[in-house]
Amino acid sequence: MENTITKVALDTHKKQHTVAWVNCETGETEVFTVKNNAKELKKMVRKLKKASSSELHFCYEAGVCGFTLQRRLEALECQCDVIAPSLIPTKPGERIKTDRRDAKKLLALFAADQLTAVHPPNIKQEAAREVTRCRHAAQENLKRARHQLVKLLTRHGYVYKDGNHWTQKHTKWLCSLQFDENDLQQVFAMIYTEVEHCVQRLASLDKEIQALAERPEYREIVGLLRCFRGIDTLTAMVLITEIFDFGRFKSADALMCYLGLVPSEYSSGDKRCRGGITKAGNSRVRRALVESAWHYRHHPNVGRTLRHRRKDQPLWAVDIADRAMLRLFKRYHHLANRGKIPQKITVAIARELAGFIWAIMREHQAREVSNAA
Secondary structure, three states: OOOOEEEEEEEOOOOEEEEEEEOOOOOOEEEEEEEOOHHHHHHHHHHHHHHHOOEEEEEEEOOOOOOHHHHHHHHOOOEEEEEOHHHOOOOOOOOOOOHHHHHHHHHHHHHOOOOOEOOOOOHHHHHHHHHHHHHHHHHHHHHHHHHHHHHHHHHOOOOOOOOOOOOHHHHHHHHOOOOOOHHHHHHHHHHHHHHHHHHHHHHHHHHHHHHHHOOHHHHHHHHHHOOOOOOOHHHHHHHHHHHOOHHHOOOHHHHHHHOOOOEEEOOEOOEOOEEEEOOOOOHHHHHHHHHHHHHHHOOOOOOHHHHHHOOOOOHHHHHHHHHHHHHHHHHHHHHHHOOOOHHHHHHHHHHHHHHHHHHHHHHHHHHHHHHHO
């Protein structure tokens, strides 16, 4: 009994969790609920340890509880895995879903070793990730507020036709608008104030991310990533704070699969059918890479901005970035000559760019190990 491991599955929610485990004495699956607080979790762990007299190994789906629940359970000397929800096997015929059923199903799959655990960040890494995610949320809020303002003006016949929106000239035109109805003037003022607030908030978060990139734990890695064309401080920080450890991927293909940049496939027998990319894994990194990949449609050239970013960086990193620039430019125009649309080409470039990023990060880790030795 001392060498056994008791596996426990949690169906987590904001207020309480549904716990499923197999009683070693009776062999039956027991299900009960526990409130989501540290005190009740401690009571639950004490109860299970007393009943099983063995090591406890918990699991739950990544979601509302984040990684705080995992840290609380590990502080109580228990193992805990956070499971990727998108990789949990499902039965198409199941039409009944309850917390008890979910907990039992998760326990059965956990006992059969059919679940995939996610890579958990530490507290500092998670806090840094929240900064970049907050910046993305602020950008979405700004876009939403700008759309509301433009649609409001369009409904009332005010259409700007002298150039692009949100330039200095457009802003001057917005400030000069006067409405006959007082209520409409107030609504316009409130939405425009919201737009200005979002712009200021976005600028503040950009400064925060810049300061974050200057910290000792990020400064060197950010400098290496900025050697690539199309990758500056913001994109580099998104890559670092979302992936954390590039060394956990054994190959560049594994990183591409994790980011959902590989084609989907449905093949059977002699039939082979490939579709669009899988879009599995981290969507924020995938979006950042696709945005960076658009830069590689231009002819290879090291301009003033890129030369400034590469200043004082190691030659081996610059060499990898240059090889990426030449390779991806040729690849882009090769696919374009075959008649592929630019959107598909850019996704293919993003996939190969992820491979070059994996190469530069693995080389960096190998050199760190060599220097330490």
